[in-house]
Structures are given as structure tokens and as C-alpha cells.
Amino acid sequence: MISLVVLGGTLTLSLLAFRFAELGAVPSCVRARVAWLCSHASTLLTIGAAVLIIGIVGLAHSTGGSP
Numbered sequence: 001m002i003s004l005v006v007l008g009g010t011l012t013l014s015l016l017a018f019r020f021a022e023l024g025a026v027p028s029c030v031r032a033r034v035a036w037l038c039s040h041a042s043t044l045l046t047i048g049a050a051v052l053i054i055g056i057v058g059l060a061h062s063t064g065g066s067p
Helices: 002-019 028-039 041-062
Strands: none
Touching: 002 028, 002 041, 028 041
16 A cells, blocks of 8 residues: 555655746756646646545554545
8 A cells, every 4th residue: 555655645746846947947858748748737737646545544544544
């Protein structure tokens, strides 16, 4: 479950950075990828947050705490 927390946290933080990226500030070789990520950031942020929450709830259950 720790891996889900790390994955969800990393995905959420990196996509927040992409959400505010300026296409002119990135090298031309990755502009298409950054543009795609920026246009799909809301969906991917939702997925990242869901994975993070699932990981945290799983950790709480495995340690005997209440979620």
C-alpha cells in the first residue's frame, strides 16, 4: 500500500506542475507530450488523487486504524 501512496502522490504533484507549464518554456522535442498532459491534467489529477486515497485507506486498514 505504501507504493500506492507514493505513486498517487508523485502523479498528483507532477501533474500539478504540468498544469501550470508554459509550452514556450519547454524544449521543442517534448512540447507535444507536455501539451497532451496539460490538456488531460484534470482527468489524470483525479486518477492520481484516487490512487493516493486508496493507498492511504489501505495503510490505515493494514495498521488497524480507522480511515
